[in-house]
Amino acid sequence: MMAGSDRQALRLTGICKSFGAARALDNLSFDVAEGRFFVLFGPSAVGKTTTLRTIAGLTRPDRGRIEIDGRDVTHEPIAGRGVSMVFQSFALYPHLTVYDNFAYPLREEKVARAEIDRRVKETAGMLKLSHRLDRKPNTLSGGEQQRVALGRSLIRHPRVLLLDEPLTNLDAKLRHDMRAELKRLHRQFGMTIIFATPDELEALSMGEEIAVMRDGAVIQRGTPDELYERPANTYVAGKIGSPHMNMVKAVVGGDAATFDTPLGLLTPPVRRQSASPGEAAVIGIRPSDIRLAATGETAIQSRVHLLEPLGDITIVSLEAGGELLRMVLPEATATSIKPGDLASIAIDPNKIHVFRAASGQAMT
Amino acid sequence: MAEGSSIWERLGFRRASGVGEAGWGHAVIAGLISFVYFLPVLIIIITSFKLQTEALAVPPKFLPTSFFGLIPDAYVFTPTLENYTSVFSRSMITGAAAENTGFDRYFFNSIVIASVSVLLALAIGTLAAYGFSRYPLKGNDTYLFVILTTRMLPAIVVIIPVILMFRAAGLSGSYVGIILLYTAFNLPFTIWMMKSFFDELSPDVEDAARLDGSSEAAVFFKVCLPQVVAGLAATFVFGLILTWNEFLFALLLTGVDTRTVPVGMNQAVAGGGIGVLWGLLAAIETLFLIPVFLVTFFLQNHLLRGVTFGTVKR
Numbered sequence: 001m002m003a004g005s006d007r008q009a010l011r012l013t014g015i016c017k018s019f020g021a022a023r024a025l026d027n028l029s030f031d032v033a034e035g036r037f038f039v040l041f042g043p044s045a046v047g048k049t050t051t052l053r054t055i056a057g058l059t060r061p062d063r064g065r066i067e068i069d070g071r072d073v074t075h076e077p078i079a080g081r082g083v084s085m086v087f088q089s090f091a092l093y094p095h096l097t098v099y100d101n102f103a104y105p106l107r108e109e110k111v112a113r114a115e116i117d118r119r120v121k122e123t124a125g126m127l128k129l130s131h132r133l134d135r136k137p138n139t140l141s142g143g144e145q146q147r148v149a150l151g152r153s154l155i156r157h158p159r160v161l162l163l164d165e166p167l168t169n170l171d172a173k174l175r176h177d178m179r180a181e182l183k184r185l186h187r188q189f190g191m192t193i194i195f196a197t198p199d200e201l202e203a204l205s206m207g208e209e210i211a212v213m214r215d216g217a218v219i220q221r222g223t224p225d226e227l228y229e230r231p232a233n234t235y236v237a238g239k240i241g242s243p244h245m246n247m248v249k250a251v252v253g254g255d256a257a258t259f260d261t262p263l264g265l266l267t268p269p270v271r272r273q274s275a276s277p278g279e280a281a282v283i284g285i286r287p288s289d290i291r292l293a294a295t296g297e298t299a300i301q302s303r304v305h306l307l308e309p310l311g312d313i314t315i316v317s318l319e320a321g322g323e324l325l326r327m328v329l330p331e332a333t334a335t336s337i338k339p340g341d342l343a344s345i346a347i348d349p350n351k352i353h354v355f356r357a358a359s360g361q362a363m364t
Numbered sequence: 365m366a367e368g369s370s371i372w373e374r375l376g377f378r379r380a381s382g383v384g385e386a387g388w389g390h391a392v393i394a395g396l397i398s399f400v401y402f403l404p405v406l407i408i409i410i411t412s413f414k415l416q417t418e419a420l421a422v423p424p425k426f427l428p429t430s431f432f433g434l435i436p437d438a439y440v441f442t443p444t445l446e447n448y449t450s451v452f453s454r455s456m457i458t459g460a461a462a463e464n465t466g467f468d469r470y471f472f473n474s475i476v477i478a479s480v481s482v483l484l485a486l487a488i489g490t491l492a493a494y495g496f497s498r499y500p501l502k503g504n505d506t507y508l509f510v511i512l513t514t515r516m517l518p519a520i521v522v523i524i525p526v527i528l529m530f531r532a533a534g535l536s537g538s539y540v541g542i543i544l545l546y547t548a549f550n551l552p553f554t555i556w557m558m559k560s561f562f563d564e565l566s567p568d569v570e571d572a573a574r575l576d577g578s579s580e581a582a583v584f585f586k587v588c589l590p591q592v593v594a595g596l597a598a599t600f601v602f603g604l605i606l607t608w609n610e611f612l613f614a615l616l617l618t619g620v621d622t623r624t625v626p627v628g629m630n631q632a633v634a635g636g637g638i639g640v641l642w643g644l645l646a647a648i649e650t651l652f653l654i655p656v657f658l659v660t661f662f663l664q665n666h667l668l669r670g671v672t673f674g675t676v677k678r
Contacts, residue, residue: 058571079577091568095590105576152576 008070009034009160009192010055015064017050017216024050025061026216032194032209034069037186039207040196041239047216048196049088052162055194056083068160082159086166090149092137098124098148099133105156123151143174147181154189163195167202179206200240204228212236234360237284237353243315245284246325249357252279259283259354262321263300268349272363275354281363284353287315290327290345292337299344304337318343405653412646413443419642447647467648469621470628474608475655477539477624481546482603486596488547489554494584496555497562498570508559511552519612530617537619545613550603557602561595562588597666601659608656625652 011031017024024047032038040048053059055066057078066074073081084105093101102120111119124130127147137145146166153161163182167175183206186193197203203210204224211221212235220232224240231237237245250261252275258267261283275281293299302320314334316327327345337343354363410426411419418425418441425441455462496504526545527536535541565588573587589596611626618624625648633645660667 053571056571056575058574078574083575085572085575087568087572089566089568091566091572093569093573093587095593104573108577108582152572156576 007034008032009036009068010194011065011067012051012055013065013067015051015054015061015066017054017059017061024216025054025064028064028217030211030218030221032192034192035190037183037193037195037206037208039203039210040194040213041198041200041203041207041210042213043198043239046213048198048213049164050216051213052085052164052194052196055160056085056162057081083162084153084156084158084160085162085164086149086153088165088168090137090145090169092145092148092152094137097134097136098129098140101137101148101152102133102155105152109156119155123155127151142170143178146170146174146178150182150185154185157189158191160192160194163193165197166195167197167199175202182206200242204240212239230362231284231353232362234282234284234355237355241286243287243326243328245286245353246290246323248283248285248323248325250281250283250354252277252281254278262323263347264321266347266349266352268352268354272354275363280357282355282357282360284355285325285347286351287326287328289348289351290325291348292329292333293344293346297344297346299346302343302345304339304341304343306339307334307337309334316343318345320345408646408649410646411642412447412650413445414441414643414646415444415446416641416643418442419646447643448651450644451647451651465628465632466620466623467625467628467632470623470625471651473539473618473622474624474626474652477542477546477622478604478607481543482550482600482607484543484547485550485554485603486600489551489599490558490589490592490596492551493555493558494562494588497559498567508556511555514548515552523612523616526613527616536617537622539622542614542617542622542624545617546607546610549610549613550607553606554599554603557599558592558595561592565591594666594669597663601663601667604659605656 008031013029015025015028026047028047028051040051042048050059054061055068057073057076061074064074065072068081068083093104096104099120102123103116106116106119120133121130124133127150129144129147129151132140132144132148137148140148146169149166166182167178170178179202182193182195195202195206204227207224209221209223210227211218212227213219214235220227220236222230227236227240231240231245234247238247248261248263250259250266252258253260253265254277256275256277257271258265259281266283300320302318302325304316304318305324306317308315308317309331312331314329314331316329316334316337318325318327325345355361356363410428413428414425421441423438426439427435428441428443429435430437430440451465452467453462453464496508501507530536530541530545533541535544569591570583570587573583578586609626610624611630614624614627615630618627629645629648629652632648633640
C-alpha cells in the first residue's frame with residue numbers, strides 16, 4: 001500500500017456477476033484509498049465497465065459487497081451513492097444545450113436556480129466552455145464533448161468519479177491534452193477517481209495505483225513502478241511496458257539457481273527459493289534491459305533483423321539462439337548497426353524476470 | 365433549429381434555395397416526375413371549381429383563364445365557388461330550399477375521431493414501445509410479432525366479427541366505439557415505429573440520467589421522449605393519414621351523428637339518381653385534403669428527420 005490517506009473511499013469484496021452463461025466478474029475484490037487516482041487496466045471485455053457500473057449501482061452484483069466511505073451500498077439505489085461517471089460514449093443529453101447538460105444533475109437534486117446558475121458558470125469556466133453554453137452537444141468537437149461530460153460529472157462534487165475509457169474516442173493529440181487536464185482536475189478537487197482503460201500508456205502515466213484485470217478479477221495491483229519492476233505473472237509482464245517484454249523459454253538448472261536458456265546460462269543474483277531443478281520456466285527480459293556488449297564482456301551473438309527508429313530511441317529486432325528478441329537503443333548508438341549485421345549483446349542478470357512455465361506466476 | 369430562423373422558417377417554411385447542388389437537369393426531371401404524381405390531386409382541385417357541365421366536357425377544360433386569349437376557349441372553364449357552398453348546404457330536390465347537408469358535422473367528426481384515436485394510440489404505443497425496447501420480456505420478439513399479426517388480415521375479413529362485438533357491447537354508432545377501434549387499429553404500427561426509435565437511442569444516456577439522480581419516470585419523460593420527438597411526429601402523421609382516410613369501418617360502425625367525411629362523401633355523390641356530381645365530389649375532397657396537408661406541412665421538418673432516422677451516422 002502507498003502512504004497517504006488511510007481512509008477507504010471504496011471497497012469491493014467478492015463481487016460476482018454473470019450475464020447468462022458469461023461470467024463478467026469473478027470474485028472481484030479491491031479497495032481504493034480516498035483521493036487516489038486508481039486505474040483499472042485490462043483489455044476490452046475483461047470486466048472493467050461492469051466493475052464501474054456495479055460501483056455506480058447501474059448493475060446489481062450477483063454476490064459480494066460494495067462499500068463507499070465505509071458504508072455498505074450494495075443494495076442501495078443509484079442516487080445518494082455520491083458517485084458519478086463519465087461514459088466512453090460521453091452520453092451527453094443530445095436534446096439539451098451545454099448549459100442544461102451541466103444543470104441537469106443539479107435540477108434533479110432540486111438545487112436553487114441561482115446556485116445552479118453559479119455552479120454551471122463556474123464549471124464551464126474551469127473547463128473553458130463558457131462560450132459554448134448555448135450549443136447542443138452535436139455541434140461541439142470531440143474534445144469539447146468530453147469536457148462537457150466531465151463537467152456534468154464534476155458539478156455535483158462527487159466523492160468517487162468513475163471514468164470509463166474516457167479518452168478512447170479522442171484523437172491522439174487531444175488524448176494527450178486531456179490526460180494532463182484530468183490530472184489537474186484530480187489535484188484541484190482531490191476526489192477519488194477510478195479510471196478504466198485498455199491503454200497501458202494511459203494507465204502508467206495517470207495511475208497512482210493500477211489494478212490489472214483479467215477474466216473479471218484483479219490479478220495484480222500496485223504502483224506503476226511496482227507493476228513494471230515486479231510483475232506477478234507473465235500476463236502483467238506482457239501487458240505493462242512498451243515495447244513488450246521478451247519471453248524466452250528456460251529450464252531451471254541442477255543447482256536451482258541458474259537458468260538454461262537458448263541465449264545461454266543466466267544466473268540471477270537473487271536466488272529463486274521456489275525454483276526446483278529441471279522445472280520449465282519462462283525468462284522475461286525488458287527490451288530496455290538488453291544492450292550492446294562492451295568489448296571483452298561475455299556476450300551473446302545475435303543477428304539484427306529490423307530497425308524501428310522512433311526519434312530518440314530505436315527498437316531493434318534481433319535473433320539470438322533461435323529466439324526473436326527486441327531491444328531498445330538510444331538513437332545515436334543505433335545508427336552504427338543495420339539489418340543483417342552481427343551484434344554482440346549483453347543482458348543484465350539483475351533485471352531478468354523469472355516465471356513458472358506452467359502457471360505463468362513469478363518465481364520467488 | 366438554426367439560430368436566427370424567422371417565424372416562417374420555424375413554422376416549417378423553407379427559404380428558397382434555388383436548385384441547389386443537383387443542378388438544373390436534375391431539378392427539371394424531379395419537377396416533371398413530381399408533376400405526374402401530383403396530377404390527380406391537381407385535377408381534383410381544378411374540377412372542384414367547375415360546374416357539372418364543364419366537369420363532364422370533352423375535351424376536358426384545363427384552365428380557369430385563357431391567359432389573355434392565348435388558350436382556345438374550348439379548354440377554358442369559368443371558375444365558380446358554387447361547389448364549395450353546396451358542400452355544406454344545398455337543395456336536395458330541384459327547386460326546393462337549400463338545407464344543411466351535415467358536412468360540417470362530418471368534418472368535425474373526422475377531425476375529432478382521427479386526432480383523438482391517433483393521439484391515444486401514440487400515448488399507449490409509445491409507452492409500450494419503450495417497454496419492449498428497454499425491458500425485454502422473455503419471448504419479446506414473439507409478442508411483437510403477434511402484435512403485428514393483427515394487421516396482416518385485410519379489414520374486410522374481420523369486419524363481421526367486429527360488427528357483432530360492437531353490437532353486443534353497445535358501441536355501434538358511438539364516438540367511443542370508433543375511437544377505440546381506430547386506436548387499436550393504429551397501435552401495432554405505433555409500437556413498431558416507436559420501438560425502432562427507442563432502439564436507436566444510446567442506453568448510456570439513460571444511465572447517465574440515472575446517475576444524475578433521475579427516477580425511471582424522469583428518465584423516460586426528460587431524457588428519452590425529447591430525443592424521439594421526430595419519431596412521434598412521423599408516427600403521428602402516418603397514423604393520422606391512415607385513420608383520416610379509413611372508409612370501411614367508418615361506413616359500418618358510425619351512426620348518423622358520428623359519420624366521418626369519407627362516408628359522407630360516398631353518400632353525397634351516390635344518392636339522388638342524377639349521376640355523380642363530380643364538381644361537388646372534388647370540392648369535398650379538396651376540403652378533406654386541407655387538414656392533413658396542414659398537419660404534414662407544419663411537421664415536415666420533424667417528419668424528414670423521423671423518416672431518415674438511423675440512416676445517418678451520428
